[in-house]
Amino acid sequence: METKQRVFSGIQPSGNLHVGNYVGALKNWVAMQDDYENYFCIVDLHAITVPQDPKVLRQKIREVAAIYLASGLDPEKCVIFRQSKVSGHAELCWLLNSVARFGELSRMTQFKDKTSKGGAESASAGLFDYPVLQAADVLLYNAHLVPVGEDQRQHLELMRTLARRFNHLYGETFVVPEALIPPTGARVMSLDAPEEKMSKSSPRPGSYVAILDDPDSIRKKIRRAKTDSGTEIEASPDKPAITNLLDLYSAMSGETVSGIEAHYEGRGYGDLKKELAEVVIEGLAPVRERALELLDDPAELDRLLDSGARRAREAAQPALESARTRLGLD
Ligand code: AQP
Numbered sequence: 387m388e389t390k391q392r393v394f395s396g397i398q399p400s401g402n403l404h405v406g407n408y409v410g411a412l413k414n415w416v417a418m419q420d421d422y423e424n425y426f427c428i429v430d431l432h433a434i435t436v437p438q439d440p441k442v443l444r445q446k447i448r449e450v451a452a453i454y455l456a457s458g459l460d461p462e463k464c465v466i467f468r469q470s471k472v473s474g475h476a477e478l479c480w481l482l483n484s485v486a487r488f489g490e491l492s493r494m495t496q497f498k499d500k501t502s503k504g505g506a507e508s509a510s511a512g513l514f515d516y517p518v519l520q521a522a523d524v525l526l527y528n529a530h531l532v533p534v535g536e537d538q539r540q541h542l543e544l545m546r547t548l549a550r551r552f553n554h555l556y557g558e559t560f561v562v563p564e565a566l567i568p569p570t571g572a573r574v575m576s577l578d579a580p581e582e583k584m585s586k587s588s589p590r591p592g593s594y595v596a597i598l599d600d601p602d603s604i605r606k607k608i609r610r611a612k613t614d615s616g617t618e619i620e621a622s623p624d625k626p627a628i629t630n631l632l633d634l635y636s637a638m639s640g641e642t643v644s645g646i647e648a649h650y651e652g653r654g655y656g657d658l659k660k661e662l663a664e665v666v667i668e669g670l671a672p673v674r675e676r677a678l679e680l681l682d683d684p685a686e687l688d689r690l691l692d693s694g695a696r697r698a699r700e701a702a703q704p705a706l707e708s709a710r711t712r713l714g715l716d
Pocket of ligand 1: 397398400406536537538574583584
């Protein structure tokens, strides 16, 4: 029997999942689910590396589960589960902490970005260690492929380094995973600050389109999106705002950026924004509607997550045991 390669990916239940998470991650997971053995995690241990309100976190965990299912992930083909319910994630993270280096973690740009306002001094040790937990997530399942957005490329490189280093020091243990980054929509930028990536924990709701936003809010947010000087609708490095809108249009519609540019030749930013809003609304509507239905039955979502955790615990056992043995801990 042919064994399928494994895929692992996850999203934090922090804030509101947005169109960047959809085109940078979810849409691709759904497209590839038939070809692989899939593990899609709700990374709640990552979410608590910044302060969370426990009541809100509980609700957001179910919301992410509902959005996974509503986007088209099939629990028959994918193991859908919460990271905190499989203790192997935290345990392997600790084992990998002893091969990860302070210097390499200090170079992670996500840590620098996330601490740029409050300062690194007051950041949690968990936030600093975030990429090691991420490495543990993937190596625990000996996953071959990790479909993520462009923003995660540096963490994926570190994950590969840690797998190789562990294998070198202690003997062949982990599969060295590969990043799978989509050609379009891999990095959706903020609507109001196109130099920053769209982020679900942003305090400015106008900076992102949430998957659960209603159509009128989406129209309003896209109408207010920042534009560049000049009037031409073209993607170029000196037009980051319009480039972002064109990239989003392309990722949601499947049309090429050059095709969209040709379509808008001689037309204004207003037309582009109006039509982009409708493309986004249409693309997200089935996901939003189904997710809201699923959220009406939280007990069923919890049941599904529990069953996913049982399957994940079983799949995680071999890599964890072999890492422990290699280290002399058995
Ligand atoms: N702006 C983005 N464009 C494309 N892909 C994105 N992803 C995140 N933002 C964008 C992809 O979504 C997946 C899940 O991300 P995450 O929740 O694990 O963490 P993150 O990358 O830190 O996402 P956010 O939205 O910025 O969350 P907060 O603000 O809570 O930290 C990943 O595959 C990521 O590449």
